[in-house]
Amino acid sequence: MYARPRDAIRSFAPVTWDALRRFEQHSGWAIAAHIAMSALLAIFPFLIFVTALAAFLGAGEVAGSIVHLIFDTWPPTVAAPLAGEVDKVLNTPRGGVLTVGVLLTLWVSSSAVESLRIALGRAYDSPTSKPIWLSRLQSMWFVALGALGLVVVAVFIVLWPILWSFALGYLPWLATFELLSDVLRYALTVVVLASAIIAAHLWLPGGRRRIRDVLPGVALTIFLWLLGATLFSVYLAHFANYASTYAGLAGVMTAIVFLNASAALFILGAELxxxxxxxxxxxxxxxxSRAPPLADAQGRPAKTPSLSTPRPA
Structure with a gap:
């Protein structure tokens, strides 16, 4: 028997209320603000590290694709100011991936991962028990792994049109699937994002969790984030006027508001x-507690011994 939609809604509503209550009890908005500021401070060093890593791996020409890969999913009004400044930073000549400067960018970028660790530890009531140095090393490993994943995805996105054109030369009938090809190419970005969120839920906080235990919150985070990014774009286009309040800092403040909301959705998924x-x-x-009593060898309910039973003479 399948659950009726009304029953599904009734069962989902209490869980949603519990998640919202836990979010408030764990100071979700304050932690989200901490994540947003850490992410804004880390995004430039992180992209510097990604660019250096790409150059080290012989894929330096995909640096621009990596920037677009990150910011194309943001609302244009939020992404445009940051993307322009990132392009200026990335065009500055730098040394190899193992220089002291790039290692420092890796350290700074790992601070954003540490803020996620704090948020997840609060949400799951399971803060990490690792020593500080081990936690920081794990965060740096997460940053390096994320940078490598971005480079691989960027190379794939850059090479995919070339490979597709090559395939069309031998299999012309593939032209009917060109739209599906573009959808799959960018769906890979969503898969990478979901994989990163799942890894964060599984490994950053203390305790152990199964993948199926974190999937509902990850799905909720991605769904609400895509919906919220669309609504935030409409809000900025028709209602908000940050320039009248923050003047030249309007672009930065818009990014902070967007990152703050994104972090809140991330925490809400963990609370769910x-x-x-x-x-x-x-x-x-x-x-x-409602389980029936154990049975004896003849199938009869076993008697529970009583402390008041008299001893045999």
């Missing part, structure tokens, strides 16, 4: 996962 697991444990405990 924690609320679902908590309710699942409560139901399991209630089911265990």
């Amino acid at each position: 996962n924690a609320a679902i697991v908590s309710r699942r444990r409560i139901r399991a405990a209630q089911a265990g």
Whole structure:
């Protein structure tokens, strides 16, 4: 028997309320502001490291594609000021990937990962027990792995049109699937983003979680983020006027507001996962308390010994 839509809504509503209550109890907005500021401070060093890594791997020509890969998913009004400044920074000549300067950018970028670790530890009521130096090394490893993933995806996106044109020369009938090809090419970006979020939920906070335990929150985060980015673009285009309030800092403040909302959605996804697991444990405990008594070899209910039973003479 499949659950009726009304029953599904009734079961989802209490979990959603629990997630929102947990978000408020764990100072979700304050932690989201911390993540937003850390991300804004880390994005330039991170892209510098990605560019140096791409050059080290012989793929320096994809640096521009990496920038577009990140900022094309943002609302144009938010991305344009930052993307222009990033282009200026990336056009500055730099040394190899193992220079002291790039290692410092890797250290600074890892601060954003540490802020995510704090948020997830609060959401899952499971802060990490790792030493500070080990946590920082893990964060730096996350940054390096994310940079490598971006380089690979950027190379794929750059090479895909070339490979597609080559395939069309031998298989002309593939032209009917050209739109599907473009959709799949950019869907890879969403897959990489989802993989990064899942890895963060699994490995950054303390404790152990299964992939199926974090999927609901990851799906909610990505869905609300895509929807929120669209609505935020409409809001900026028709209602908001940050220039009248922040003057020359309007672009930066717009980015902070967007990153703050994105971080809040990330935390809300973790709180939803924690609320679902908590309710699942409560139901399991209630089911265990209602379990029938054990049976003896003849199938009859076993008698529970009493402390007041007299000893045999």
